[in-house]
Amino acid sequence: MILKQIIVVRHGEDTLGYSPDGEPRSHLTREGKQDILRLSEKIKEVVKGKEVLIFSSPLFRACQSAEIISDTLGVKHEEKNELSQHDDFYDNLEKRSTDVLNLVVANEEKTEVLILVTHGETYDLFPKFFKEFFKEKIIVKVARSFDKGSGFILDRVEKTIVGIKNF
Numbered sequence: 001m002i003l004k005q006i007i008v009v010r011h012g013e014d015t016l017g018y019s020p021d022g023e024p025r026s027h028l029t030r031e032g033k034q035d036i037l038r039l040s041e042k043i044k045e046v047v048k049g050k051e052v053l054i055f056s057s058p059l060f061r062a063c064q065s066a067e068i069i070s071d072t073l074g075v076k077h078e079e080k081n082e083l084s085q086h087d088d089f090y091d092n093l094e095k096r097s098t099d100v101l102n103l104v105v106a107n108e109e110k111t112e113v114l115i116l117v118t119h120g121e122t123y124d125l126f127p128k129f130f131k132e133f134f135k136e137k138i139i140v141k142v143a144r145s146f147d148k149g150s151g152f153i154l155d156r157v158e159k160t161i162v163g164i165k166n167f
Contacts, residue, residue, distance in 0.1 A: 001109060001111060002108070002109065002112070003104070003107070003109070003111060003112065003114055004050070004112045005046070005047075005050075005114070005153055005155050006113075006114050006153070007043060007047075007115045007151055007152070007153050007154075008115075008116050008122070008151055008154065009039065009043075009065065009115065009116065009118070009150075009151035010118065010119065010150055010151065011028070011032070011057075011059075011064070011117060012028045012029070012032030012035045012036040012061070012064070012065050013029045013032035013035060013148045013149060014028055014029060014032055015027065025060050026060060026061045027060055027061055027064060028061055028065065032064075033064070033068060035148070035149030036064075036068045036069065037068055039149060039150065039151055039164060040068055040069040040073065043069060043073070043115065044072055046113075046153060046164075047113045050112040050113050051111045051112045052073060052113045052114075053078075053110060053111040053113070053114050054075055054076070054078070054117065055078050055080040055107075055114070055115070055116055056078070056079055056080070056116075056118070057081075057084045057117065057119060058079040058081060058083075058084055059085055059119070063077075065149075069117065077117070082096075082099040082102070083100065083103070083116055083118040083119075085122075100122055120148075150163065152164060
């Protein structure tokens with residue numbers, strides 16, 4: 001099996017809440033949940049009949065988003081620290097990008113489609129990582145969107161990046 005598509009999803013709209021132990025924890029708003037549900041229905045059409053793995057950041061809002069996608073596709077998701085949000089992300093950009101790419105490469109022969117549910121920092125920079133790492137010339141068919149609850153498909157067969165909107 002060879003990885004054909006990487007789908008990168010930015011978690012849905014969130015709001016600050018608190019965990020039972022009083023720690024700050026962002027969770028999805030009602031609109032954020034609806035956005036991810038609509039997006040997951042579109043993803044379902046794209047991945048139909050393909051082997052899929054879903055990885056998410058361990059942060060609550062990303063896990064909630066991944067759970068909605070997992071339920072829609074009938075595939076379990078795994079939390080991966082490499083996809084987490086860090087205050088020092090841009091300070092350690094090379095290490096963070098290497099960590100994410102290593103995660104992709106480690107699963108390159110295990111699935112046809114890899115879905116990564118992450119945050120703005122990783123989401124924003126992933127197309128550049130893709131081009132540099134895989135040394136592939138790609139065509140951007142749709143301008144990237146940085147909106148929460150949106151995503152894009154990096155297609156290694158078609159050599160394209162296509163945006164996915166949640167509406």
